[in-house]
Amino acid sequence: MPSKRKLTMRQLRQMLRLCADGVSVRDIAVLQGIARSTVQDNLDRARSAGLTWPVPAELTDDILEHRLFSPKGVKQGMRRRVEPNWSALSIELKKPGVTLSILWEEYRAEHPDGYGYSRFCDLFRGFERRLTPTMRQEHVAGDKAFVDYSGKKVPIVDRKTGEVREAELFLGVLGASSYTYAEATWTQTLPDWIGSHVRMFRFFDGVPRLLVPDNLKSGVNRASFYDPEINRSYGMMASHYGVGVLPARPRRPKDKAKVENGVRFAQSCILGRLRKQTFFSLTEANEAIAGAVRRINDHVMRRLGQSRRDLFDMMERPALAALPGEDYEFAEWRLARVSTDYHVEFERYFYSVPHNLIRQQVDVRATSRAIEIFLQGKRVAVHQRRYGGPRYGTNPDHMPSSHRRYAEWTPERFRRWAASIGPNTEGLIIAILASRPHPEQGFRTCLGVLKLYRAIGTMQAEAVSARAVEIGGLTCKSIGALISSHKAPRHSAEPAAVGEHANLRGPGYFH
The missing domain is CATH 1.10.10 (Arc Repressor Mutant, subunit A)
Known part of the structure; x- marks a missing residue:
């Protein structure tokens, strides 16, 4: 000095x-x-x-x-005592639990006549100021990942029509090592936003403690410094991976300086270098982006003398939490109210819940394969998601007992029941169902007839059925009268003559 x-x-x-x-x-x-x-x-x-x-x-x-x-014998620009390798110390400081005090003690153990603690700290801060003119945020290994979209987009050409469609560029940067991930997606909507996070975690092969997103609507419903409201689907994804979400303050780009610098670097190293290439699909674009990302991560940083990949392998990878057993599957959450027919609607299809939940407000979780319905956090129903076919998906266990019995009535079931008695009875049931404008209107009549047949033998039931079809007696009352009067004819070669009557349709009606 x-x-x-x-x-x-x-x-x-x-x-x-x-x-x-x-x-x-x-x-x-x-x-x-x-x-x-x-x-x-x-x-x-x-x-x-x-x-x-x-x-x-x-x-x-x-x-x-x-x-x-200046003291004699000290050249201009030279310090009087041995200095440590400040670049190496700045890397060590990013490791969990490492402080300047610990680094100074190790330095003094190696150089007993070295600088005192206060001068050591001053010199280290001076080295940091040479790295960047703004205040450096301390980033511990495995602590934070900064995520955002680049403002610049990737043009992709439709091979058939020549139409140019622009894709978004997603970027994720780890705080301590600046290890970078990038990919192109069609939109910034919730499915693409969450899907990019899932692929980013797979690329890092681990999970940081915190995510620092910008206040994108897909991630943050309401921006606030004190109490930001996280999108529910985004929050469920974070819960699946055990990572916290700490949104950057609105209009405070320095809160996520890592990703801001990564965005600028990506725009030059990715978009700048790929600007003369023409992409005809999102897959082609992402293959080229992956090559550019490898170049970014393998580039040796001049002041630190190491690449992002070296820093990641050395200090960041061991500090990341392990990935869960399965990737998160994107799910969309919506509020719905159970209608009077004990169904809830999602994307114009209807899914049943237990009938005692009528008029209750429930949460609907929709994935590409399933629809789950929750009441106060408890799952009350699950259905396979429908994309076509019948619009109603009804679980019989959700129906009241009276509805359940009625739901089990089908024309095929009545035909099978009647066929178990005989062909004439099956023909009678077919005739009853055909005589109504809608088959469902004949269900009760069929049920009544088959109950009447429980009290008589099979042969008599077959005879009554044949006679009922002959005379057009297709009601429970007519068939009951035939049974009680014992007028069912015995087997004969020719059917008995039937009197003419305006209300009789005749056998030709049923052909």
């Missing part, structure tokens, strides 16, 4: 000028208000340094101070 001094360089220049004009040491001391010994000491220093008035213009105050007050 320079020796202690009390005079400014302006006073020293004035002292040299007065001395050159022949003013005595005593008078110079009186004029400047300082001790005569101080004047004499500084003039001796000037003579030893070979300085006379006028002082050359190229001697700035810093150079003049160094020539007059």
Whole structure:
């Protein structure tokens, strides 16, 4: 360090000028208000340094101070004591639990006559300021990943029509190592946003402690410094991976300086280098982007002397949490109210819930394969998601008992039931169902007829059925009358003659 001094360089220049004009040491001391010994000491220093008035213009105050007050034997720009490798220390400081105090103790153990703690810290902060002119945020390994979209887009050409469609560029940067991930997606919507995170975690082969997104609507419903509201689907994804979400403050780009720098670097190293290539699909674009990302991560940073990949492998990868057993499957959450038919609607399809939940508000979780319905956090129903076919998906267990019995009635079931008695009874059931504008309107009649047949034998039931079809008696009342009057004909070669009547349709009606 320079020796202690009390005079400014302006006073020293004035002292040299007065001395050159022949003013005595005593008078110079009186004029400047300082001790005569101080004047004499500084003039001796000037003579030893070979300085006379006028002082050359190229001697700035810093150079003049160094020539007059630096200890002998110390060259300009050289420090008196052994310095550590500041680049290596800045990397070590990013590791969990490492502090400047620990690094200083290790330095002093190796160099007992090295700098004291306060000077050591000053020199280290000076090294950090040379890395960047703004305040550096301390990023611990495995602590944060910064995510955002680049403002610039990737043009993709439709091979058939020649139409150009622009894809978004997603970027994720780990805080400590600056290890970078990038990919193109068609949109910034929730499915693409969450899908990019899933692929990013797979690329890192681990999970950081925190995610720092911008206030994109797909991730943050309501931006706030004190109480930001995270999108529910995004929050479920974060919960699946055990990572916290800490949105950057609105209009505070320095909160996510890592990804901001990564965006600028990506725009030059990815978009700039790929600008002359033409992509005809999202897959082609992502293959080229992956190559550019490898180049970014393998590039040796001049001041640190190591690449992002080296830093990642050395300190960041061991600090990341392990990935869960399965990737997160994107799910969309919606609020719905159970209608009076105990179904909820999602994308114009209807899914049943237990009938006692009518008019309750429930949460619907929709994935590409399933629809899950929750009431106060408890799952009450699950269905395979429908994309076509019947619009209603109904679980019989969700129906009231009366509805369940009715739901089990189908024309095929009644036909099978009747066929178990005989062909004539099956023909009767077919005739009853065909005589109604809608088959469902004949279900109760079929049920009543088959119940009547429980009290008689199979042969008599077959005879009554044949007679009922002959005379057009297709109601429970008519068939009951045939059974009670015992007029069912025995087997004969020709059917008995039937009287003409306006209400009788005849067998030709059923052909």
